[in-house]
Amino acid sequence: MKTIIRNASVVLPSGKVQETDIVIEQNKIASVGKSPEGVVYDREIDGRNKLAIPGFVNAHTHASMTLLRSYADDMALMDWLSQEIWPIEAKMQREDIYWGAALAAVEMIQSGTTAFADMYGPWMVEVAKIIDESGLRGAICRAPIVTASLEGAEKTWQENIWLYENYNGSSDGRVIVLIGAHAIYTCPPDFLHRMADSVAKLGARIHIHMSETKGEVENAKKEYGKSPFQAIAETGYFNNGGIAAHSVYVDDEDMDIMKQYKLYPAHNPTSNMKLASGISPVARMLEKGIHVAIGTDGASSNNNLDMLEEVNLAALLHKVDTLDPLAVPAFKALQMGTEYGAEALGFEDCGRIEAGCQADIVLLNMKGAAWTPNYNPISLLVYSANSSSVDTVMVAGKVLMEHRELKTLDEEKIIYEANRCAKRLTGK
Numbered sequence: 406m407k408t409i410i411r412n413a414s415v416v417l418p419s420g421k422v423q424e425t426d427i428v429i430e431q432n433k434i435a436s437v438g439k440s441p442e443g444v445v446y447d448r449e450i451d452g453r454n455k456l457a458i459p460g461f462v463n464a465h466t467h468a469s470m471t472l473l474r475s476y477a478d479d480m481a482l483m484d485w486l487s488q489e490i491w492p493i494e495a496k497m498q499r500e501d502i503y504w505g506a507a508l509a510a511v512e513m514i515q516s517g518t519t520a521f522a523d524m525y526g527p528w529m530v531e532v533a534k535i536i537d538e539s540g541l542r543g544a545i546c547r548a549p550i551v552t553a554s555l556e557g558a559e560k561t562w563q564e565n566i567w568l569y570e571n572y573n574g575s576s577d578g579r580v581i582v583l584i585g586a587h588a589i590y591t592c593p594p595d596f597l598h599r600m601a602d603s604v605a606k607l608g609a610r611i612h613i614h615m616s617e618t619k620g621e622v623e624n625a626k627k628e629y630g631k632s633p634f635q636a637i638a639e640t641g642y643f644n645n646g647g648i649a650a651h652s653v654y655v656d657d658e659d660m661d662i663m664k665q666y667k668l669y670p671a672h673n674p675t676s677n678m679k680l681a682s683g684i685s686p687v688a689r690m691l692e693k694g695i696h697v698a699i700g701t702d703g704a705s706s707n708n709n710l711d712m713l714e715e716v717n718l719a720a721l722l723h724k725v726d727t728l729d730p731l732a733v734p735a736f737k738a739l740q741m742g743t744e745y746g747a748e749a750l751g752f753e754d755c756g757r758i759e760a761g762c763q764a765d766i767v768l769l770n771m772k773g774a775a776w777t778p779n780y781n782p783i784s785l786l787v788y789s790a791n792s793s794s795v796d797t798v799m800v801a802g803k804v805l806m807e808h809r810e811l812k813t814l815d816e817e818k819i820i821y822e823a824n825r826c827a828k829r830l831t832g833k
């Protein structure tokens with residue numbers, strides 16, 4: 406299968422935008438540049454007036470949490486979790502994970518996301534199934550919570566190992582399995598030290614919430630005499646790198662640990678603002694050469710899975726935080742939401758539009774008021790447009806949405822089933 410996207414405005418890895426062609430062979434980009442006359446392609450996509458970007462990578466979410474969107478808002482993190490979220494999550498059944506993740510997949514494709522990192526409860530096989538059916542990429546894991554029950558946490562950890570052994574690399578490499586843990590305040594260092602065995606044996610990378618609130622860091626310092634990063638680094642759990650979600654309260658020493666262990670902070674600006682967690686020192690981390698990725702967090706603390714909105718906020722929030730309008734420029738924010746995210750999840754040949762990379766490409770329609778006049782398409786994308794401009798989405802050379810029509814998922818059925826599951830769970 407040979408596809409050509411003709412005359413698109415292509416965002417190159419350098420940040421330059423070039424009007425040219427992209428040739429795709431099977432799942433990969435074969436070339437970026439003017440295609441010679443006379444070559445016949447199996448499929449031609451008209452790229453005129455379209456901006457071609459690498460697909461967004463959501464580096465931290467809880468996909469099936471879409472079922473709890475708008476269920477409980479405007480609360481403090483621990484009250485929100487313990488009073489509203491965890492009691493409902495405890496009731497979730499297998500089909501809830503499936504339809505919740507399906508709803509997330511519809512929203513992600515429609516807003517230009519091509520890969521996501523999902524940490525959630527039992528039946529992650531259902532998320533793997535949705536990844537397989539939708540055509541998206543996903544890095545999935547469980548999240549042991551020792552504070553709820555040691556026995557339960559052991560079981561969750563074993564399930565995560567089983568998931569790794571059975572699903573890592575499945576769906577033609579579109580599924581990656583990480584070894585997840587919820588956070589230091591629910592999964593203490595002695596348990597993470599044991600989990601480090603699996604990291605070493607399997608060669609797996611990790612995904613954990615890190616230093617999300619001030620209280621979390623203060624408690625770790627009281628209990629272990631160290632920051633969460635320092636305490637966990639000693640356990641071996643970080644040894645193969647992975648995703649450090651949030652990373653809000655981090656100092657220079659923590660940042661050195663990120664660099665040493667190839668940890669990618671997943672910055673969640675909306676969630677941090679909505680839960681009043683604080684502002685992550687993203688500008689400082691970037692300055693130190695850390696590839697900060699971007700995530701939405703779960704849909705009940707955001708409340709959507711729109712990565713373009715997060716990229717926009719990442720570009721704005723750190724300007725006002727540092728009082729420096731040069732902090733996190735538009736292309737840097739886009740790179741964080743695409744290329745750095747792909748690195749964070751472990752999809753090594755994704756996140757760039759260049760020959761040899763996976764063909765994970767999003768075309769945005771540059772017609773309309775928000776795109777006019779067009780002096781600088783990257784600036785328009787990050788500061789002016791919204792994700793309703795997403796027109797066509799391709800993952801591994803397969804079109805998942807064309808002219809906003811979903812090709813792999815049945816939106817109407819998914820919304821119906823998601824509503825049915827949500828009603829049973831919450832009684833509302």
Ligand SMILES: [Zn+2]
Pocket residue numbers: 465466467614650702703
């Ligand atoms: Zn989270």
